[in-house]
Amino acid sequence: MAFRNWVSAALELLYPGSCLLCGRQLRFESRPFCPVCAGCLRSLHPVRATHRCRVCSLPLISEQGICTRCRRRLYAFEGNFSIFEYRDEVRELLYQFKFRNRVRLGPVLADFFAAALKERKPRGLLVPVPGNPASVRARGWDPMVVIAGVLARNHGFPVGRLLARRPGGAQKTLSYEERRSNLAGKVRLRHPPPVGTARVVLLDDVFTTGATVSECAHVLASIGVPSVEVLSLAIDVP
Numbered sequence: 411m412a413f414r415n416w417v418s419a420a421l422e423l424l425y426p427g428s429c430l431l432c433g434r435q436l437r438f439e440s441r442p443f444c445p446v447c448a449g450c451l452r453s454l455h456p457v458r459a460t461h462r463c464r465v466c467s468l469p470l471i472s473e474q475g476i477c478t479r480c481r482r483r484l485y486a487f488e489g490n491f492s493i494f495e496y497r498d499e500v501r502e503l504l505y506q507f508k509f510r511n512r513v514r515l516g517p518v519l520a521d522f523f524a525a526a527l528k529e530r531k532p533r534g535l536l537v538p539v540p541g542n543p544a545s546v547r548a549r550g551w552d553p554m555v556v557i558a559g560v561l562a563r564n565h566g567f568p569v570g571r572l573l574a575r576r577p578g579g580a581q582k583t584l585s586y587e588e589r590r591s592n593l594a595g596k597v598r599l600r601h602p603p604p605v606g607t608a609r610v611v612l613l614d615d616v617f618t619t620g621a622t623v624s625e626c627a628h629v630l631a632s633i634g635v636p637s638v639e640v641l642s643l644a645i646d647v648p
């Protein structure tokens with residue numbers, strides 16, 4: 411497996427192939443191993459909404475404060491901030507990353523997290539939301555753990571792999587309430603936080619119902635972490 415990865419990495423450096431988003435032949439205009447051209451990277455625009463939900467950061471048309479979704483829900487985290495809306499190019503990038511095994515998109519996606527962390531300055535220990543064990547086993551790697559690893563190595567952020575998932579749990583088609591009851595007890599503490607950890611920033615790919623991150627936050631709160639926030643790459647706009 412490692413040899414195969416090494417060979418494919420060497421081949422991709424020699425023949426960078428084409429951009430995952432626009433299909434244009436990749437030259438040396440972007441960094442090595444980056445499977446997206448510089449033009450497409452520049453065209454990805456974070457959400458710049460004037461009004462956002464105070465809790466989940468969903469872009470709102472008017473200044474309502476809290477979106478209808480969050481008014482009906484109680485989360486164990488303080489708030490979520492999503493960088494993008496989950497559609498078009500960002501949706502395609504996440505699909506390629508998670509389901510087409512493009513692990514080299516990790517550093518590309520980590521850059522967006524790093525920029526958001528620097529801009530918003532939520533200090534705290536970064537904790538990746540663990541993937542479902544069955545998907546992690548099938549894929550051979552855990553998407554958010556890869557991104558968190560890049561944030562620690564390339565950007566110097568404090569990262570702790572505190573959480574793990576038990577098999578089963580949330581299904582995509584379920585409602586928030588169904589997901590929540592399905593997820594109860596499915597997240598466990600893998601490693602205690604360093605002594606004195608006052609704040610955790612959970613890292614997730616897509617904020618959909620908030621059930622998974624809420625379960626993660628619940629586990630951290632139950633061991634005495636005073637404050638848990640969520641930073642996600644994209645928000646699923648209903």
Ligand SMILES: [Zn+2]
Binds near residue numbers: 429430448
């Ligand atoms: Zn492109």
Ligand SMILES: [Zn+2]
Binds near residue numbers: 466467468481
């Ligand atoms: Zn909301």
